[in-house]
Every structure is written in C-alpha cells, then in structure tokens.
Amino acid sequence: MQNTSDYMDNHLMAIPADHIVTVYIPVTVDEVVREAAIKFAAVNDIPEIGFSR
Numbered sequence: 001m002q003n004t005s006d007y008m009d010n011h012l013m014a015i016p017a018d019h020i021v022t023v024y025i026p027v028t029v030d031e032v033v034r035e036a037a038i039k040f041a042a043v044n045d046i047p048e049i050g051f052s053r
Helices: 029-043
Strands: none
Touching: none
C-alpha cells in the first residue's frame, strides 16, 4: 500500500499565535470521503471498498 502523503506537497512554517491563517485546499468532498474510506479500510483490514461514480 502506498502512503497517501506521497501525493501531497507538505510545507511546515512557524506562524505567530496572534495571526489567523487560511489555506485554500482544492479538493472535492468526494476526494475527502474516498481518502477517509481508504484509510479506514487500511486500518481495519477491509480488503475491498466499492466506489460508485
């Protein structure tokens, strides 16, 4: 199984506590649900999840 972080470009930065930072992440709800289901299946040893499109 390939790590999902292989597909992400991660950056770390220090932000002062008195500032508000917003980050735009261009993903759809479908992608978020799919990633969550895949991680859930991996943790719980579920062999197959069917996705309908």
